[in-house]
Amino acid sequence: MPSDVSSVIDRPLRRPTSPDDVPASETSSIPLVDLRAQYQSIAAELDDAIRGCLSRADFILGDDVSAFEREFAAFCEVRHCVGVGSGTDALHLACRALGIGPSDEVIIPAFTFVATAAGVCLAGAKPVLVDVDRDTATLDPECLGQAVTSKTKAIIPVHLYGQCAEMESISAWARERGLHVIEDAAQAHGAGYQRRKAGALGDVACFSFYPGKNLGAYGDAGCLTTDSEALAERLQSLRNWGAIQKYHHQHLGFNSRLDTIQAAILRVKLKHLVGWNEARSRIASRYTELLGRRSELTTPIVAPGRKHVFHLYVVRCADRDARLRRLNDRGIAAALHYPLPVHLLPAYQWLGYTRGAFPNAEAHAATCLSLPLYPELTDAQVAWIVEQL
Ligand SMILES: *Cc1c(COP(=O)(O)O)cnc(C)c1O
Helix, strand or coil, X not given: CCHHHHCCCCCCCCCCCCHHHCCHHHHCCECCCCHHHHHHHCHHHHHHHXXXXXXXXXXXXXXXXXXXXXXXXXXXXXCEEEEXXXXXXXXXXXXXXXXXXXXXXXXXXXXXXXXXHXXXXXXXXXXXXXXXXXXXXCECHHHHHHHCCCCEEXXXXXXXXXXXXXXXXHHHHHHHHCCEEEEECCCCXXXXXXXXXXXXXXXXXXXXXXXXXXXCCCCCCEEEEECCHXXXXXXXXXXXXXXXXXXXXXXXXXXXXXXXXXHHHHHHHHHHXXXXXXXXXXXXXXXXXXXXXXXXXXXXXXXXXXXXXCCXXXXXXXXXXXXXHHHXXXXXXXXXXXXXXXXXXXXXXHHCCCCCCCHHHHHHHHHEEEECCCCCCCHHHHHHHHHHC
């Protein structure tokens, strides 16, 4: 778990009216996300849900797993949801379920969390990178043409920071060439694109419930959503040792089930997700209002037709490292998502890309700065952060 998550502090949830009224306890240390405050706000419900699971002792594929899968599918407005062990496993199993493996290529954006690339590699396939949009930092559909080969099987657009990628052009382009579209929706629970929800925009979508995500479990967890019954059945089998019934192993499978306890926690939290996303959005608008007048900072852009759920609030600035240091020195856990694009990570040098290959991805990595954002963050804290920035 990153230090920004573990450095959470106990802090009363007061809402002072102006920065001058901010008690020292509210400004002395502000985490990037505050999971303790969230737990305190729904502790009774969560404790009940966990106790229920303990007393039933149905820890593997118990009732809460199937109930959560139904509820999350309904939330995403898709037919099926399959719970798995993590977002990374979801990406890996999505590739496997679509028959993607060695000698296949999958196009992904150069600027994303490393798991997007790792999921492809775990299936034995090769990630092929493309640059991202200058403004939204999501996969640039204009770049797809340079990346496609006869080995390309799928594209994985990433809904980065809580905003959907340009799905209309990406899907149309994929459809013409018979390629699959796998959404990496790990940062986009509840996000929207035109009239549809993230999770319903491709052949299959991958979600992470890592604790710090908009919908987070209390450990690792993830799921896939799809409208395809055949794909859902394949995924149910792959996550459970490739079984089609007990001890009848049809495929090379894995042990990657969503824990029943995590599903019970997620069912409680799912009821609050819309409200939490609204709070995130409101806080993001507040940041943008306060920061918008400052020419040295670029605030996040919400592209037309998209509902942004602000998993992260990321500004861009030239003197990024100095600002990051200043905020951290003052106890504000600003962070970088991400300091290096995939092609410059040591683990991915074997892909053979060099510096300069993806100029927008490199520019985002050099200038991005994530400010604290979580539903419990107060207006006064936002004002304080902006002042320190
Ligand atoms: C968090 C994340 C993942 C991986 O999820 P895990 O549950 O941590 O394995 C994948 N892709 C993106 C874009 C993420 O942010």
